[in-house]
Amino acid sequence: MPAFGEVNQLGGVFVNGRPLPNAIRLRIVELAQLGIRPCDISRQLRVSHGCVSKILARYNETGSILPGAIGGSKPRVTTPTVVKHIRTYKQRDPGIFAWEIRDRLLADGVCDKFNLPSVSSISRILRNKIGNLSQQSHYESGKPPHPPPQPALPYNHLYSYPSSKVPTPPGMAALPGHMAMHRIWPSSHSVTDILGIRSITEQQISDSASFPCAKLEERSAINRTHFPAAAACSALVNGVDNPHLEPEAKYAQTPSGLPNTVSSYVTAGSIPPYPPPTPVSPYMGFSGTSSAFVSAHTWQAPNGSALSPHNCDLAPPIAFKSMAPARDIHPVANIHPAANIHPATAAAL
């Protein structure tokens, strides 16, 4: 129970193990795009430079300011579809070896090398789930409420990382571009989650706290790379202050409460090294602008009005390294080849 956060060396408040509030993440990106050096951003927002570095790097890479998906488990490779195939193989050839099944799964395109179960997994499946073929009418005793979406998809379709720590798995290039960029993780998201048709009532989350987005992390990560480059800016902004919303829904948000200017906040040249800290509660002690921004949370109905790029301060992700003033902005499409608009997003637009 994080309760009240800690104070870092710069006087900033943080909660160990938890992501920085989106308002601050956004501010970091905003300031960087104004040409402020990361070291100054770090001092001004009182966020460790490592964190600033990481957030900016991630933004450049994914186009999102949002933190990654925390918790949960990797998608299981032994999806119902895979189990079903294994059962079929076993039925056709009761003497088949696990390694032969494995080869067949690969050969038949049921799995690819990323989601191919190990021999021991197959053995376990044979033992635990298929043991008595004649009695087995259901391949899984405890079927999940929602079967995993398209379980036969290659593993990396389901589990491609945004993180720089995990490079794009090999073989990705061979995949269809529009698929390869889809990031549907955590897998545990139900089909309805992924399709963005979760009921609105579920989006009515009690919005307490200055502390952002109890449920955001995993949500935020979804479809991160999904976004049409042109909408990336709006997308990330819209996601920011409506942390509890489904990605698709929140991306449809009107960017209300957005700081249309950071100029009042940014005093690039004349920043006092360490403004007086006011560590009241975690993240409330940041700048007035910021906390107002954080606590605003005046998010609107998920079917909010259309996005307006003009409400967005942020340029698409660009290379901060080479960023002088925000002049030579690459079309993000180059950075994010998957410029397909997610159906839900498109609908929202």
Next chain:
DNA sequence: CCCGTTACGGTTGAA
């Protein structure tokens, strides 16, 4: 001084 990287102690959530 700046900044990329990483060990560390932490939280989270599916299995």
Next chain:
DNA sequence: ACTTCAACCGTAACG
């Protein structure tokens, strides 16, 4: 209901 485990977090420190 509880535990495990692997994901992610930001900070601090190193280079």
